Amino acid sequence: MARYHRVNIDGQSLYKAETRKTAAALYPGTLAVINGSNLFAQATGVVGRLYVIDCAYHEGLGITDQIPAGHSAIGNYLEEGREFAVRVAAGTYTKDQPITVIAGQAVAVPATAGTYQIIGYSQDAVTTTAVDFIRIRARASSVVVA
Template structure:
């Protein structure tokens, strides 16, 4: 069972969202962009205007329920300072650990390998999960170099 009941934790959902159909079935807490067909599509990298797909409460679905393709979805703007519960793979996470986006649209820790990475936010709690779960992040848009 997920630790959160909603994706948007900061309470700004009334004026910081877009509504579109989904290009493919998508879970809440997944990163998305608007594709050429004007639909939400899962994001495979940090690129352009990004959104975090919210729960489809309007369809009776909860935070752990996948939203079917071509159904209406609400995307929260990924903006600096906002807080969200996002999907992350099982693991041990530390407060203030930087995260980016994986090819599957999940938040992942910034790799330890040297390079420049697009940071989308920072984890807000120390937590260990044993399966994909929701982790609270505070959004940020920048790059970081790991030496």
Template sequence: MAGNRIYRGPVTSGHEPRTVSLPVTGALLPGSFVEETATALVQLTTALGKLPLILSNLEFKDQDVATAYTSGDTGIAYHLEPGQVYQARMAAATYAKDAPLTIAASGRLAAATAGTVVIAFFSDTPGAYTAGDLADVVIANNTYVVPA
């Protein structure tokens, strides 16, 4: 369910999650997972040992969710909160409702496998997604690991 915002809610609560603003390293798309270093937002390829953030678009600069940042631009990223809904970039695959997801290549979510940290659960229309598609996900408790 593509939309024009990365943070999806619950919007009725009036709550906005905590954010961080730093330069991005690379042409990163909103909805990708990043981490905060001392000086930049860097794209993630794993959730292991990381504090993942999700990159948002700069609505106040008319950047939509399909427009990548230019390397060095100041980006904004959300700190993840369990139970909150975000639009995230997906790896190419077929996803089922409530499928557990982890961070994979290019900062995208992919199906979690045994021993991987579950970041979110798929909460969009089940079916096939191409690499980079946006989908609604519900953030999991980051201590959840797929059992072997």
């Protein structure tokens, strides 16, 4: 059971979103890009314009329902100051923890050495035992070296 019922927490989806078909099946809360075929595709990292895939309410789907390949999806612009519920792997998340993107999923910046681009900060302090959602506040991408 998801802790959130909607992806777009800030309510700005009416004018800060794009609608495209999906290149492959995508879950709400996944980070995506528009590929060369003008389709939403799962983002592989922090590159170009990023979107947070919204629930496909127009198809009767909720936050835990996958949007099938080739179906219409709404992608919210990932812009500084906006808040979203994003899909994350099981783990412990703390308030103000930096978040990056790995394989289309929001993740806490790893403690391992490396350079990571931050897309936002966790607004929740929670431990999840399965894939779930955390609320993030987006920021302009910045780089952190661990």
